[in-house]
Amino acid sequence: MTETTTSPDRPTLLLIDGHSMAFRAFFALPVEKFSTTTGQHTNAVYGFTSMLINLLKQERPTHIAVAFDLDKPTFRDSQYDAYKAGRNATPNEFKGQVELITRVLTAMNIRTVTAAGFEADDVIATLATQGEDANFDVLVVTGDRDAFQLVDDAVTVLYPRKGVTDLPRMDAAAVEEKYFVPPNRYPDLAALVGETADNLPGVPGVGPKTAAKWITQYDGLDGVLAHAPEIKGKVGDSLRAHLDDVRRNRQLNRLVTDVELPVGLDHLGISAPDREAVDELFDALEIRTLQPRLFELFGEQEEPPAADEIVAPDPTTPSTAAELTAWFAAAPGQVALVPLVDGGDCTTLVLVAEPAGADAAGAAEAEPAADGGDTGQAAEAVAARVDLTALDADAEAVLAGWLGDRDAPKVVHDLKTVYKLLRGGRGLVLDGAVDDPSLSGYLLQPDRRSYELADLAQHHLRISIAGTDAAGTQTELDLTGDQEQTRVATAARNGVVLLRLSRYLTDELAARGSADLMTRLELPLAKILGDMELAGIAADTAHLTGLTDDFGAAIDAAQREAFAVIGKEINLGSPKQLQAVIFDELELPRTKKIKTGYTTDADAITDLIARTDGHPFLVALLAYRDASKLRQTVEGLVKSVADDGRIHTTYVQNIAATGRLSSMNPNLQNIPIRTDEGRRIREVFVVGDGYRTLLTADYSQIEMRIMAHLSGDEALIEAFRNGEDLHRFVGSHVFGVAPADVTPAMRSKVKAMSYGLAYGLSSFGLSKQLAIGVDEARTLMGDYFSRFGAVRDYLRGIVETARKDGYTSTIEGRRRYLPDLSSDNRQLREMAERAALNAPIQGSAADIIKKAMLGVDRAITAAGLSSRMLLQVHDELVLEVAAGEEEALTALVQEQMAGAADLTVPLEVQVGLGRSWHEAAH
DNA sequence: TACGTAACGTA
DNA sequence: CGTACGTTACGTAA
Structure with missing residues (x-):
């Protein structure tokens, strides 16, 4: 499919007129379909980048540059005042996109070239000439016809016919076929015909055909001018009346081939894009669909991952109590802990220890492996693979002892998940975590989207450990069992990366004075959240089905009502169909404009109801919306009731940039409360077996x-x-x-x-x-x-x-x-x-309730209570109270929450008890 | 199938 | 033209 007309053994130089192609892209793609949520238009960026990727793929250039015009006047402006005058102002939607394109190019490691006083065309002409002299095949991509003068055996112009995807090759033959003169005479022809885009009027009545005829007949424009007096007819008169224009045109359309440039061909060699920069930029521009196309292109020539430099130690396999004891005793300093998971069960732990280096603390001086033999070299990393399914009771006790030892420092990525895996799946309690890069990375950069090990390693250490997968997905946890060796090796490698990454992140946090936030807040909180997730909250399933029916009936009623008004059945859940009915058929006043037309959101509909004196269709629509939203919530909950009859949400500790938690699968932080109907859903969350009641405690006006x-x-x-x-x-x-x-x-x-x-x-x-x-x-x-x-x-x-x-x-x-x-x-x-x-404000509130959670957890343990925390909803905690602990727990929670911060105003906490979340609310 | 959009629930 | 989230249904897509 990749047809190439350039010779494979010659280097190819691709030169693009940036502004010209960006402008083409702008008009080729609908501006309203390409914009970010912040309103930045991106159609030109998208079109240009898409074109660029296609060119890279099809032409496989070895060298590339994109030339841009500068705002400053060029020599052509000083020669002709009206040069390019009369152009329409650039559309507002286009402004700013050129800047974005240059950023895309930078991220892709493609040079942009400009020259003061010259246009992009001159830059291209200069580079094209240099390329030709150096025996390159040259491809020029521009919407400016002046470039045709550059065409010869080595230089081809790709001139857009329509949009930016259709780029016919204009070689010498093609130019001649279209304009009836060879490329080197194209500017002669253009001088006679004129160029509207540049405000260069030609000879009236003379088109390409006449111009070509003269040029051929008199051997070029000079000949034509010399023989002007003898040219007959009306066109002859016309020519003679516009000789000055023609001379000026020819002067202006001559491209300069010796502009002094800050770069030479040796700067233009192609290299792989800066993956991280591209990801970041494309994400910001919300044009993510281009990433796969781009990386697919460079995937095959991607540099060997620096991961090769990372020497992952060959894991030993301690399995007896003695072997494990020896390994733990010998492991220097921090130990990275990487789980291997099969079907949700953690079967194997890969442990990696690496001396911290020259500045390492005493732990690093620990003796080398006791039974390993080779001594002397203190800087060797060691790894162990512990098969959890094959330990005898003694060995398991040793492992459990180490895992639960808060003084045995561990580095774990995604601590909460690993904690749950071990505790929930195997009853092993993990303690002593000193860092979790997914949390320290978050504190350093709370706006990041991903804290995957590979992303963090790439960003902070410039180490690539992503697999071959174009999407960059981590695959370690998904590998199938028959690749056990690979999994273990990968895990060991990740363990080494984990230790290095942790060292870096910890230092960064400390340098910024945020070490405590990590070690005294987020890290201990991860364990508490893990416990809350494991606990879940009991669900009254009978009530759940009752609600489904009730809301279902309400949906049917509202739907029937709505259909009766408009006399037909539509999908009330489709904004598109709603728009057709409301604005086209009922001809009600238009609402606020959105991408796909006019909004039908609740605010707008409420407004419309007021203005139409309570239009029955709209009233029924809102009722339908309310009821179906509620049923949707209920159905979601039904699906998420686990085998233990409880609902286990997952808290995400590194999503919200302000420091809040988020809750997902299901989201228990958006359970309705504002309407009576909605509030009934809270009756579903009830106290579970073995406990007496639920307790809710929330901050008032925090x-x-x-x-x-x-x-x-x-x-x-x-x-x-x-x-x-x-x-x-x-x-x-x-x-x-x-x-x-x-x-x-x-x-x-x-x-x-x-x-x-x-x-x-x-x-x-x-x-x-x-x-x-x-x-x-x-x-x-x-x-x-x-x-x-x-x-x-x-x-x-x-x-x-x-x-x-x-x-x-x-x-x-x-x-x-x-x-x-x-x-x-x-x-x-x-x-x-x-x-x-x-x-x-939001972040401080998040800090406070997080501290309160630590306090409540600690106080419950200290008081020896068996009540437990279940949910956190930003300013509220829900606990499950064991029999007889109501009073003590109420006081304890009050005290811990109110005392979580020392503010100049009191922190007021309201506490309520009840068998359901609804009843416990006050 | 995958993705973006619109809509809407919470604090 | 008010912040921070997650989920769902719809409709189109390269």
Whole structure:
């Protein structure tokens, strides 16, 4: 399929006119179909990159460069004032995309070349000439016809016919066929015919045919000009009237072939893309579909992975109590622990120990393997493979002792998973973890998408350990049993990488002063989360099915109602069909525009209902939506009830950039509570066998309290100290009335604003949310800030500091980096500003409840209780209470949660007991 | 089948 | 034109 007309034994130089092709790409692809969630248009970037990948694949160039114009005037502008005048302004959607393209090129290790005073064409002409002199085949990709003058035996122009995918080869024959003159005479012809794109008028009445005829007849443009007086007819007159234009055109369309350039051919050799940079950029641009195409292309010539440098020790196989004891005694310093998993069961542990190097602590001086023989070389890594299925009781006791030894330092990737694997599957308790790169990597860069070992190793150590898989997926855990040797070897190799990575990350964290956050918060929390996940929460399945039926009936009723109104049946779950009905058939007013037309979201529909005086279709639609959302939630829960009759969520500790946890499979952090119907779902979560009741404990208004603490606003602090109803208190200040006279309307306005502030709410946003005028919203905010001035100062200060430092910090020193605070793109910048406002508040709240969880766990153990924590929902904990422990646990949880932070305002905790989550709520 | 989009639940 | 998440159904896709 890869047809190549260039000679295989000659090097090929690919030269691209960047701006020209980007512009073509821009018009070839629909701009509205290519944009990021932040509104950055990417159609030109996508089209250009796609074209580039195709070219790389089809032409297999050995050298490549992309030339760009500079904004500065060129010599052509000084020769002709109106050069390129009259062009339409570049569309706004195009602006900025060229910059993105240069970033793509940089990530792909492709040189971009510019030259002051010259156009991209001149740069290309110069490089083409150099390439030709050096015996290259040269391919020029441009939408500018002037490049045809470069064509000869060695140089071919790929000139886009339509879009950027159809690039016919314009060799000498093709140029001649199209323009009736050889390539070197194309500029003569263009001078006569003119070039509208450059605002170069030619001779009126003279097209390519006439021009070619003259050029051939008089042997070039000079000949034509010399014989101008004798050319007959109207065209002759026309020519004579425009001789100056023709001379000027010819002067301007001559490409310069000796521009001084900062690069030569030897800088243009092709090399593999910077995989990490490409991933990062393509992810940011949300054009992920191009990555596989690109990496597939370079997969075969990918440099041998640096993993080869990593000498993975050949694992020994200690299996008796004595052998294990000896191995653990001899293992120097930290031990990396890598599990091998078969069908969800951990069958083998691969352990790797490596001396920490010259600066290593005493542990590294430990003697070499006791029974290994060779001594002297202290820097040898050692590995062991422990088959968990083949240990006798004594050996297992030794292993269990080491695993549970909190003073035997271990490095584990994805600690929570490994902890659960060992504890849940084999009853082995893991303790003594000193690092988990998936967590330390997260604290260093909380915005990263992946903390896979391979990604972290690549990013921080520049070590490639990804398999051959183009997607870069980790495959170690999925390998089938017959590749046991490979699995073990890979695991040992990963163990070595793990130790090095951990050393690096730990140092980085320490240098930044975040070591405690890791070792005293996240790491111990991982174990607690593991226990909570293993415990799960009991589900009342009978109630679950009852709810399914109830919500199902509600869905049917709403659906029937909706169909009756419009007189036909559609899929109410399809936004597309809804749009057709609402806007086209019912001809109701249009709502906010979205990518696929007009939104049919609940806000918009509610608004429409008000404006249509309660259109019955819309009312039925909302009822349908409510009911089907609820049934959907219930069905999800039904599916996730495990064999033990409990629902086990998975908490993710390194997803939320603010430091919060997230919950998935199922998500138990978004169980409905706001409506009565929805709240019934919480009746499903009940106390399990062997326990007496559930306990819920939640912080009241923790984010506002943090805001009061961080801002030091005296008025706000006073409100909390007095223990008043916060929103009533704030309302009385803002509206200047007594607290008792604050109406519910006033209270809810103030409440919306208080919370909105922590999210960077604008007066526009507030007006929309409260359905009041922008002026009123502005006044409201003004009044608010005049009473709580320190809050305003604090919020301003956050953004300023974050812009200066590049990151925000929580009360525990958790950082979030926000490079977009200094972006030129307003939308990106303002988004980052809102994130900066929110991160310290949301993140500090996350710190506090995490600390509280450690405290509760510790206190339960200390008090010898058998109650246990089950769920965390950002500001709430759910516990399962053993008989007789209600009182003690209530006090303990109160104390630990309230004492988790020392703020200038009290932390108030509300506790409730009940047999279900619903009943326990207060 | 895989993916992005729209919608919507929580704090 | 308010932050942080996860899940689902729909509809189209290279």
